[in-house]
Amino acid sequence: MIKVSVVGAKGRMGSHVVEAVNGAEDTSLALALDAGDDLTQITSENTDIVVEFTVPTVSLDNVLALVAQGVNVVVGTTGWTDEKLDQVRAALAKAPRENQSVFIAPNFAISAVLADYFAKVAAPYFESAEVIELHHPNKVDAPSGTAIHTAHAIAEARKDAGLGAIPDNTQTDGGSRGQVIDGIHVHAVRLRGLNAHEEVLFGNAGEQLTIRADSFDRISFMPGVLLAVRKIASGNYPGLTVGLDHFLDL
Ligand SMILES: NC(=O)c1ccc[n+]([C@@H]2O[C@H](COP(=O)([O-])OP(=O)(O)OC[C@H]3O[C@@H](n4cnc5c(N)ncnc54)[C@H](O)[C@@H]3O)[C@@H](O)[C@H]2O)c1
Ligand SMILES: O=C(O)C1=N[C@H](C(=O)O)CCC1
16 A cells, blocks of 8 residues: 655645545555645655645745655646756755655646647647647646646757747737747636636647647546556656656556
């Protein structure tokens, strides 16, 4: 049995993770903690893996504390920058146990991971690319962590292919052209009724490719969370790993 503690257990995602961990045959719930609870209750004795789904403003501190407490962490919270990832690597380098792991995924849904992968494959073949993410209005961050990840992936694929800047003759912009991430315009929609959705638009003269992923229900993230828990518990991924694509045979 893999002993799993959940941090952010009362949240939209955390409460689904608690259910998924209770429902799987090879995982058991150790602790379910939320804001105000003492994280030092989590130890390497009672917990193999912590699953962390909180808010971007607190996630880094939680992860650093948990690494120092000697446990492995699977993180779904967004808001990760290169600087924050470097802090996690530094914490892992002086972690109390050998081969400790942190795994971070901007998105655990197979549809979103594949959309990201397909976008990377398509990117070198198109002159234009833009990302639109659409989410429920309770989401606190924009653009989504997934959209930021997709934009970076498209930019890298374009650079590797020797593509230049995306054509855009906009002369005045009051914000309608979205946020530019690594040269890619990213647009965020917040709409009651939506859950988590992303569209990647590619264009050439006379043609367009649209790649779209829709998560209609948070249950869509749970197989990916359990996959990450099992992979990290295997001990085969010491250090920091970012992205569920590492665990898929793509
Ligand atoms: N990776 C993915 O597949 C994926 C999927 C959905 C959401 N997310 C991300 O997960 C995060 C959580 O989303 P949500 O919709 O569950 O949010 P939510 O607001 O419903 O839940 C967050 C929970 O964290 C708790 N919390 C706040 N501060 C805390 C602290 N210091 N210690 C412990 N718990 C604390 C809150 O009380 C709340 O219960 C967001 O960053 C979101 O973008 C990622
Ligand atoms: O509901 C959210 O919040 C989501 N956040 C992640 C993101 O920002 O990419 C994943 C999709 C759902």
